Amino acid sequence: MSDTHAESIRFVRETTLPQAEPPVAERGIYKWGRENLFATPGNALLTLIALYVIYVVLSAVLPWLLNGVWNASSLSECREILAGETGGCFAVLVDRWQQLLFGFKYPSAEYWRPALAFVLFFVAAAPVLFFDLPRKMLAFTALFPFLAYWLIWGGPVLVPVVALVGFVVGYLAYAKLVTRSFAGGFFGGIAAAAVTWIIGGFIVDWLSGPSSLLRAVPSRDLGGYMLNFMLGVTCVSLSVPFGIALALGRQSSMPLIKWVSVVFIEFIRGVPLITLLFVASVMLAYFFPPDSNVDLFLRVVIMITMFSSAYIAEVIRGGLAALPKGQYEAADSLGLDYAQAMRLIILPQALKISIPGIVNIAVGLFKDTTLVSVISMFDLVGMIRGPILASTDWNGVYWELLGFAALLFFVVCYGISQYSQWLERRLATDHR
């Protein structure tokens, strides 16, 4: 710099000023608060009202939650400990948690079995839910139903093994015969599996002695949240394939298949679930001789599966209808047969469209499993309404028990919903 002006100019700043912080009202929480909470007088008013409501709710709930009693043997003892102060009586959860989770008749020495099955369920479900995982894990998924059955019900290990062998034999027969005709393969497979099961049944009766590795637990001893979870998982996983079959059947050009599907769907959708459950528990008892009762759990699974597959069929039909006709024609022009076209082109797109609907039904179905409490099965709600509230110790505890049940259901339903959103993002191939 020249010093020409050194005399005429008093001061020259040679460095830039350090950046000043923005004014208080324009930064941090003030700015955020002003813009988001108090932007207009109307907003300010709403904010104040909202704060007041939050305060009222928290001031009622927090003392109840934090001051709760966790250690007592009855409601009256809880009240003695609280001595008139506000507080929940969570001791009922400590005292009866096994009954809430497993029902009151499942032998307590065997709780590890359903717990282990529960953990393995996630291993088995992972490759189905997250298809980036190695495909070899599907082998375990295929084995899991038989393993879980053996873990939860116990009894002779040969029963699930024979069931598994039946499926394998059925599949082999199908694979051998299907090259000639689909119908031959289909019915041949079923026949082969049935023959295997009948022969296997005799072998099981003949071989299995009274002692077995895992103690047998009859179905009516199952209960608590375990029962809800088992019903939910079994019925959802069974009703998706049935729903797909029904949806395709309804679109079929063969009148017999079409009308069977239509009548089934319309009839089942026109009947309340609770009616179907009553039929399962009450009416069927008249038709079977007293000693050869078909397992109540199985009856309920069949009824709930029928119910939800009818709904899922309609959701998937919506997905099929949403596909442009060009997709069907493109499949035909490639020379694909019906099965290939469906498997490779139509269903992947239709199912993707149907995901929100299917998840909606799965969540609803999972919560509907609590309806079995009206046919005196002791699921989570049945346990609360029946044995626990009817015990002299805990009669009168409502919020704590029902809140706990709500929490358990919320965790699962929220998890399902989050998964479906992930799945939709993962499968998004359109350019929006």
Place this chain on the structure above:
Amino acid sequence: MKKTAIFGALTIAGLAAGAAAAGTLDDVKARGKLNCGVTTGLVGFAAPDANGKWEGFDVAVCRAVAAAVLGDGDAVEFVPTTGKTRFTALASGEIDVLARNTTWTFSRDVDLKFNFIGVNYYDGQGFMVPKALGVSSAKDLDGATVCIQTGTTTELNLADFFRTNNINYEPVPIETNAEAQQQYLAGACDVYTTDASGLAATRATFETPGDHILLPEIISKEPLGPLVRHGDDEWGDVVAWTLYALIAAEELGVTSANVAEIGTSTNNPEIKRLLGTEGTLGEMMGVDADWAAKAIAVGGNYGEIFAKNIGEETPIGLARGLNAQWTNGGLIYAPPFR
């Protein structure tokens, strides 16, 4: 056409099964277990405890019958039934006896084809009011609001009672006992009315039971008792006389403490006949000679069962009232063992 044939075949199969199950006593013995229908849970009458063991006043009847027939009070498969499923469970043969605080009525006995074998609890509809209301008789309830479960006989009984006494009331219809409890405590109604035993059990769960009183009027008859299927009188006799044995034991002073030795030490011939140390009463009925002794040993006599499950020492705190022995002015009365 084909469906009709299938249903017909199923019906015939069901009827055949019903016919095959005629000898319930033999069936129970062969099975080694008594299938007993109970409620899914009613305070004091039937509920599983923290270990899953069923306890209660109705449960005690099941255990006594199992002990009389099979010699083991734990040889019972408890089948929980709801108000809707109880009668079909009994009619279809799923259970051998229903002990589920069921009111003995004409239509249930005659039309539904069941046999009530006796009464183990005489109940009746009562009223509960807050003490602060300052009412001592149901006749003072003119203009009161009354919480009442809809669709029950209590609703009709209530209307009759107020009409005969020429006073007015305002009903607050509610659905379940739990809801009634909350409504009553919240002050939505001045009075809550249902069976007196239910009122006592409900009051026992209140934070301050002392602030509420049960009015002395009982306005209906609700005899609760166990029942069996029509047409199998041998089995009905076994259940009925087991209940009578418990009742007679209280009258005769046989308790769970002395039942083991009183049969030989006493001079009273009726006790000897009851406990099987004399006579052949058990043989006549097709069970062991000491059937009654076993039944009494499980939970004690009628009075002990009452005191342990619903009596004044329990939180439910029911007085004997109508359920006292006839010698004490109650209705509990067993025919003679002779």
